[in-house]
Each structure stands twice: as C-alpha cells, then as structure tokens.
Amino acid sequence: MNKRDIAAAAAILGAFGAGACYLGPGPERFWINWLVWTLMLLSAGLGALFLTGVEHLSGARWSVPLRRCAERVSDLVVPGSAALLAALLSLPVLYPWARPGGAPRLAPELRAAWLNVPFFSLRTAVCAGLWLLCWRILAGGSRRQDRSRDPALTLRARRWAAVYMAVLGFSLLFVAYDWIVSLEPEWYSDVIGVYLFAGAFLSGVAASSLVVARLLRAGRLPGVRFDHVYSLGAWLFAFTVFWSYIAFAQYLLMWYANLPEEVFWYKQRTQGPWQAAALALAALHFLIPFFALLPVDAKGDLPGLRRCALIVLAAQFLDLYWLIFPAVCPRPVFSWPEACFALLFMGAAALWLRRSLGRDADMPVGDPFLKDGLEFRL
Amino acid sequence: MPEARLFGVAGIFGEPCRLLEAVARLKASGWERLQAYTPYPVRGLEGALDVKRSPLAGTVLAMALAGTALAWLMQWWMNGVDYPTVVGGKDPRSWQALVPIMFEVMVLFSCLTAALGMLFLFNRLPRFGHPVLEAGLGRFTTRDKFALVVEAGAAAFDAEAARRALREAGAETLMNIPVPAPAFVGLRGLLRLAAAGGALAAAGGAGMYWLIKLWPVLPPMSHMLVQPRLDAQMSSAFFADGRGMRPPAEGSVARGRLAEALVSSRTAAGLAAPLPVTPAVLMAGRRAFERTCVVCHGPVADGTSLLTPAYGAVPANLQARKFLAYSDGMIYERILRGHNAMPGYAWALDDDRRWAVVRYLRALQRAQHAKESDLP
Numbered sequence: 049m050n051k052r053d054i055a056a057a058a059a060i061l062g063a064f065g066a067g068a069c070y071l072g073p074g075p076e077r078f079w080i081n082w083l084v085w086t087l088m089l090l091s092a093g094l095g096a097l098f099l100t101g102v103e104h105l106s107g108a109r110w111s112v113p114l115r116r117c118a119e120r121v122s123d124l125v126v127p128g129s130a131a132l133l134a135a136l137l138s139l140p141v142l143y144p145w146a147r148p149g150g151a152p153r154l155a156p157e158l159r160a161a162w163l164n165v166p167f168f169s170l171r172t173a174v175c176a177g178l179w180l181l182c183w184r185i186l187a188g189g190s191r192r193q194d195r196s197r198d199p200a201l202t203l204r205a206r207r208w209a210a211v212y213m214a215v216l217g218f219s220l221l222f223v224a225y226d227w228i229v230s231l232e233p234e235w236y237s238d239v240i241g242v243y244l245f246a247g248a249f250l251s252g253v254a255a256s257s258l259v260v261a262r263l264l265r266a267g268r269l270p271g272v273r274f275d276h277v278y279s280l281g282a283w284l285f286a287f288t289v290f291w292s293y294i295a296f297a298q299y300l301l302m303w304y305a306n307l308p309e310e311v312f313w314y315k316q317r318t319q320g321p322w323q324a325a326a327l328a329l330a331a332l333h334f335l336i337p338f339f340a341l342l343p344v345d346a347k348g349d350l351p352g353l354r355r356c357a358l359i360v361l362a363a364q365f366l367d368l369y370w371l372i373f374p375a376v377c378p379r380p381v382f383s384w385p386e387a388c389f390a391l392l393f394m395g396a397a398a399l400w401l402r403r404s405l406g407r408d409a410d411m412p413v414g415d416p417f418l419k420d421g422l423e424f425r426l
Numbered sequence: 427m428p429e430a431r432l433f434g435v436a437g438i439f440g441e442p443c444r445l446l447e448a449v450a451r452l453k454a455s456g457w458e459r460l461q462a463y464t465p466y467p468v469r470g471l472e473g474a475l476d477v478k479r480s481p482l483a484g485t486v487l488a489m490a491l492a493g494t495a496l497a498w499l500m501q502w503w504m505n506g507v508d509y510p511t512v513v514g515g516k517d518p519r520s521w522q523a524l525v526p527i528m529f530e531v532m533v534l535f536s537c538l539t540a541a542l543g544m545l546f547l548f549n550r551l552p553r554f555g556h557p558v559l560e561a562g563l564g565r566f567t568t569r570d571k572f573a574l575v576v577e578a579g580a581a582a583f584d585a586e587a588a589r590r591a592l593r594e595a596g597a598e599t600l601m602n603i604p605v606p607a608p609a610f611v612g613l614r615g616l617l618r619l620a621a622a623g624g625a626l627a628a629a630g631g632a633g634m635y636w637l638i639k640l641w642p643v644l645p646p647m648s649h650m651l652v653q654p655r656l657d658a659q660m661s662s663a664f665f666a667d668g669r670g671m672r673p674p675a676e677g678s679v680a681r682g683r684l685a686e687a688l689v690s691s692r693t694a695a696g697l698a699a700p701l702p703v704t705p706a707v708l709m710a711g712r713r714a715f716e717r718t719c720v721v722c723h724g725p726v727a728d729g730t731s732l733l734t735p736a737y738g739a740v741p742a743n744l745q746a747r748k749f750l751a752y753s754d755g756m757i758y759e760r761i762l763r764g765h766n767a768m769p770g771y772a773w774a775l776d777d778d779r780r781w782a783v784v785r786y787l788r789a790l791q792r793a794q795h796a797k798e799s800d801l802p
Contacts, residue, residue, distance in 0.1 A: 342487070
C-alpha cells in the first residue's frame with residue numbers, strides 16, 4: 049500500500065465519517081467543520097499563490113527554482129473554492145442573520161444592504177471566480193511556459209501578480225467579514241482581514257516549505273541549496289512575527305477599550321473553556337516557531353524548517369478552529385467528527401497535490417530567470 | 427629603494443566565489459593570518475577563514491530578554507505595587523497593558539547591544555585606525571570588490587611569495603599594505619580640537635536659542651495646551667451662560683456641610699456640645715484654637731491680639747463676663763458664621779473641631795477665672 053492509497057483511504061474514511069456526522073451530531077457540527085477546513089485549504093492555496101505573486105511582482109530571482117512548489121500548493125485554490133461555494137448551503141444553519149428572526153440586534157439596513165443570502169452568495173462567487181482566474185494565469189501560465197518557453201508569459205505573470213495582490217486583499221477582507229465575523233454579526237474588527245491574510249500567507253509559505261522539503265529529499269530539486277531554503281525560512285520567520293503583531297494588536301485594543309460589542313468575542317475565546325486554545329495558539333503560532341527559527345542557521349536547516357512548517361500549519365488550523373468554533377460551541381469539542389473531517393480534507397488535499405507532483409516539472413523550466421535563481425547566493 | 431615595512435599584501439577579487447576559492451587555496455598551501463574584506467557578508471567565508479562564531483548574537487538575545495523582563499518588572503512595580511493606578515477599570519497588574527513597553531525596551535536593549543557590540547567587538551574601539559584603511563583598500567571593498575589580505579605578522583614574511591600565491595589564486599589586482607607611520611596628535615592639535623568642539627557646541631546652542639526666540643510658535647505638542655479651560659475670574663466656553671461649572675441645585679447641601687445649612691442664630695443657643703470632655707478632645711480643640719483663633723483673640727482668649735492695629739477691629743475679649751455667660755451653642759454659631767468684624771471659620775474647621783474648640787475655650791475661661799475649689 050503506497051502513500052497515495054493511504055491518502056485515498058483516509059479521504060474515503062473521512063468522507064463516511066463526515067456523512068455520519070451530518071446524520072448523527074447534526075448539520076451544525078457538519079458545516080462548522082466544513083467551514084474550518086475549507087478556509088484551511090483556501091489559506092494554504094491563496095497564501096502560496098500570494099508567495100508566487102509577490103515574487104513575480106518584485107522580480108525576485110532566488111525563488112524561481114522553488115516557485116513550482118508554491119504553484120503546486122496554490123492548486124488547492126480549486127478544491128477550496130469549490131468547497132466554499134458548497135458551504136453556501138450552511139448559511140441558514142450557521143449564520144444567525146440568515147435565519148428568520150435570527151440576530152435581532154442587527155440593524156435592518158445592514159441586513160438589507162450587506163448581510164442577505166443573495167448578495168452574500170454573489171460576493172462569494174465573485175471572489176472564487178477571481179481567485180480561479182488569477183490561479184489560472186499565474187500558476188497555469190507558469191506550467192504552460194514549461195513547454196512554450198515563452199518569456200512573454202513571465203511579463204504577463206508580473207502584471208497579473210499586481211492584480212492578484214489587490215484581489216487577494218479585498219477578497220480576504222470579504223471572506224473574513226462574511227464567513228468568520230458574521231457568525232457573530234454583532235462583533236466587528238477593522239483588522240480581521242489583515243489577520244486572516246497573515247495566517248493565510250504563513251500557511252502558504254509553510255505548505256510550500258513542506259513540498260520543497262519533500263522534493264529536496266527525493267533529489268528532485270537539483271541545484272537548490274542552503275541559500276534558497278534559508279530565504280524560504282526567512283519568509284516563514286518574518287510572517288510569524290507579522291501574524292503575532294496583528295493578533296496581539298487586535299486583542300490589546302479590544303481588551304483596553306472594553307466595549308461590550310467587541311469584548312464579548314474575546315471574553316468567550318480567552319477566558320473559560322476556550323482559554324487553553326488561546327494559550328496553545330500563542331505558543332504554536334508565535335513562541336515555538338519564533339524561537340525555533342531565530343538562530344541564523346535554523347532558517348536554512350531543512351528538517352528544522354519542515355518541523356516549523358508543520359507547527360505553523362497546525363497553528364493555522366487551531367487559529368481557524370478558535371475563530372469559528374466558539375460561535376456555536378461554548379466549549380472546545382474535538383471528537384470523531386473533527387477527526388473524520390481532518391482525514392477527509394487532508395487526504396483529499398494530499399491526493400490533489402500528488403496529482404500535480406507526478407504531472408509537471410519540479411521547477412519552472414521555461415522561466416528565463418531559472419538559471420539566475422539557481423546561481424543565487426545569499 | 428627599500429620597501430616600507432609591510433603590514434601585509436592584499437589581493438583584490440571581483441567575485442565572492444573567487445575570494446572563497448582563493449581562501450581555500452592559500453589555506454591549503456600553508457598560509458596563515460588571512461583576513462578578508464567584503465562589501466557585504468559573504469556566506470561561507472567565516473567557515474573558510476575559521477572565524478569563531480561571534481558571541482554578539484547570543485548577547486543580543488540575552489539583552490533582549492533582559493530588557494523585556496526589566497520593562498515588565500519596572501511597570502509591574504510602578505503601576506501595580508508602588509503606586510497602583512486603575513485605568514479603565516483594569517487590574518493595575520494586568521500584563522496586557524505592559525506588553526507594548528516590554529516590546530519597545532526589548533528593541534532598545536537589543537539595538538544598543540548590537541551597536542555597542544559592533545563598535546567594541548568588531549571595530550575594536552578604542553582603536554581608531556587600521557593599516558588596511560590607511561592603505562585605501564576601503565575604496566574597493568566598500569563597493570564591489572572582495573579583498574583577501576595576507577598579514578605579515580611578527581615572523582619573517584616573504585612578501586614576494588605572498589604576492590605570487592595571491593596572483594595564482596586569481597587576484598585581479600595586488601596591493602601592498604604598509605605599516606602606517608605612527609600618527610601623533612600633539613598638545614597643540616588637541617587644543618585645536620577642543621577649541622573647534624567648543625565652538626561647534628556654542629554655535630549649536632546659540633543657534634537653537636535664536637531659532638526658538640525667532641520662531642516661538644512651534645510648540646512641540648500643543649494639543650493639551652490649546653484646549654478650552656477654566657481660568658479664574660474669566661468666562662469660559664464650557665456652558666452657554668459663560669460659567670465654567672454648574673452651580674449646585676437649589677436646596678442641595680454639600681457632603682459634610684449639613685450643620686452650616688441647618689444652624690441659625692436662633693436655634694444655635696440651644697445646641698449642646700456633642701463631644702465629651704476628654705483630654706483627646708481638649709487637645710484637638712487646643713490645636714485648632716491655636717491655629718485659627720489665637721492670632722486675633724490671643725493665647726488665653728482675652729483679646730490681646732497678635733495683629734497690628736492696621737487690622738482695624740478689636741477682637742472680643744472672650745474672658746469677659748458676657749462671654750462666660752454664652753451658651754456652648756452660641757460660641758459654636760460664632761465660629762460657624764462669624765460676628766460683625768469676625769469672619770466665619772466654617773471652611774477651616776470641620777464640625778468635630780468646631781465643638782472641640784468650644785470645649786477648649788470653656789477650659790480657658792475656667793482657667794482664667796479659677797476658684798479655690800478648682801484646685802486639686
């Protein structure tokens with residue numbers, strides 16, 4: 049039984065478990081898990097696409113040999129978008145504003161202008177459409193270049209990278225407000241979009257690092273050296289701090305201002321049964337990766353980087369779980385439905401990634417800057 | 427012409443990888459005392475030259491942690507223990523509020539440590555010069571060239587061999603680095619330096635002075651200065667009627683002012699002193715009497731005033747028969763409201779003190795009119 053079969057078996061087992069969850073513990077438990085894992089896929093996919101985009105835009109050379117790894121992770125945008133569209137079915141189950149008589153304190157103008165099912169679905173569909181478009185042009189164009197060797201594709205990618213920056217900025221803001229904040233529509237935070245972006249980019253870099261580590265160990269990235277790995281580790285390190293800064297800024301402001309319409313959200317998540325999750329988040333999302341990646345050599349040490357990437361991905365899952373679950377669960381739950389969803393989505397993501405691992409080149413062989421990238425030295 | 431004594435020989439390279447190769451080659455052929463000079467850190471150079479890991483990184487980390495801890499301790503002590511301040515209903519010892527300062531002090535400590543470490547560990551202060559700089563190697567190595575210097579050291583040094591080795595290792599250019607003549611700064615030079623420094627400081631000071639004189643309207647942070655406020659005897663913009671505060675509502679009595687509101691000259695006569703005659707009460711009365719009444723009525727209340735005649739009025743001799751006959755309540759009412767030329771002293775004494783003064787005044791009167799039977 050090879051790894052592919054294991055992934056397939058996990059996905060199938062998970063799918064049965066998820067189905068049982070819908071029938072047993074109920075649709076609410078089903079959809080809340082679905083939402084967390086959908087956003088997890090989208091975080092990694094959109095974050096990895098952001099990594100390729102920001103490198104196109106800045107004309108980075110070091111990253112060219114590693115870009116295909118990020119592009120492969122960005123393939124997760126496809127199942128992620130599909131899962132998000134499917135999640136529209138969850139609106140009446142999870143979202144109080146979508147239920148008749150739900151969220152009574154919500155201003156009716158807000159409901160009429162923004163939080164109504166048709167407009168919500170439209171926003172989601174537009175976001176998903178734009179993501180897929182950018183993904184096709186950035187990640188798909190790069191693969192087309194493998195065969196055509198057309199340098200014009202590099203220029204096109206650079207222009208579209210700028211478009212994708214803007215698209216990602218706005219769409220993550222919508223995802224944050226629509227899919228996360230409106231679970232408890234009384235709450236709001238100006239910085240939640242940036243918060244979600246920081247986590248997404250971090251998980252994109254982490255997932256790409258995992259692919260890099262795997263291919264490097266298999267000898268499939270000839271010419272990639274410490275210098276490249278180090279630069280990837282530096283991204284991970286930098287954005288660990290960025291996420292922590294944003295997360296703490298949001299917390300400190302709300303804690304200080306102590307406004308009832310803001311602070312209830314944090315009270316629920318940092319005191320009582322959810323406190324342990326908040327503390328674990330601080331450790332996994334900041335303390336451990338920060339100190340693990342602090343020494344110079346650690347950023348380029350492949351096994352260490354791999355461990356940090358795993359921790360960061362776990363932290364991103366915990367983050368989404370901690371953002372979303374308390375809206376319906378007064379205390380943390382982690383039982384067989386959660387485990388089955390983990391199997392389902394991780395297995396499916398692994399299958400999806402393996403598909404591209406076997407299909408196209410491991411480096412963007414058509415990129416005119418590949419040689420420059422391989423010669424890169426710190 | 428004999429060569430000047432050499433500090434070493436430098437080979438200049440165009441590429442960092444050339445430099446690394448040259449280091450390896452020279453090492454292999456037994457050259458020691460190699461130093462490299464590069465415009466930016468070249469990875470792998472430390473390893474090639476066997477440079478020991480600098481302790482600076484660890485020191486910076488330790489100082490950063492120390493700064494964080496110190497900032498926490500300082501705020502915890504000042505805000506939480508020594509002078510607890512409750513801001514916004516928060517526990518004065520809440521850790522959340524301390525984090526920004528902890529972060530700042532962490533940054534401050536690490537930057538200072540790194541900067542001082544650079545100056546003292548790497549630049550070797552108090553050393554002010556280096557033969558390599560005197561020879562002008564910096565012209566290359568601070569731009570786009572990489573230099574490898576074979577230093578002469580104390581033992582016999584074959585400069586020709588070093589040059590050959592560097593050329594064979596691929597150096598583009600060679601450069602001799604002489605030992606510079608010892609620089610000597612004489613007394614006159616020092617004096618000039620001091621004079622120049624003094625002049626500079628004086629010019630700076632004078633410049634600042636006149637700058638501020640000529641453009642005084644540059645308050646650094648005026649938003650607290652320029653705001654509506656209450657000035658004595660001035661109308662303010664706070665309320666439409668120009669007052670700065672609201673007068674108390676009709677019929678309201680301020681806390682602790684009930685006696686003033688209720689006592690009148692008619693009702694006062696019947697009031698009985700609520701305090702017992704005890705040494706503590708008499709002592710309190712004496713203290714208050716001496717502080718408030720003695721200037722006018724004299725130490726034994728017989729009207730021998732300490733004031734000059736300019737005061738104009740004659741304070742009453744409270745030992746006079748008339749006042750011996752006053753009831754306690756009447757004296758109390760005089761303290762409260764005053765009488766003719768005597769102002770009221772309600773503002774100076776709280777109710778307990780007023781009655782204590784009455785008790786003490788009674789004791790003074792009895793002492794001045796002591797009878798035989800009063801003797802023990």
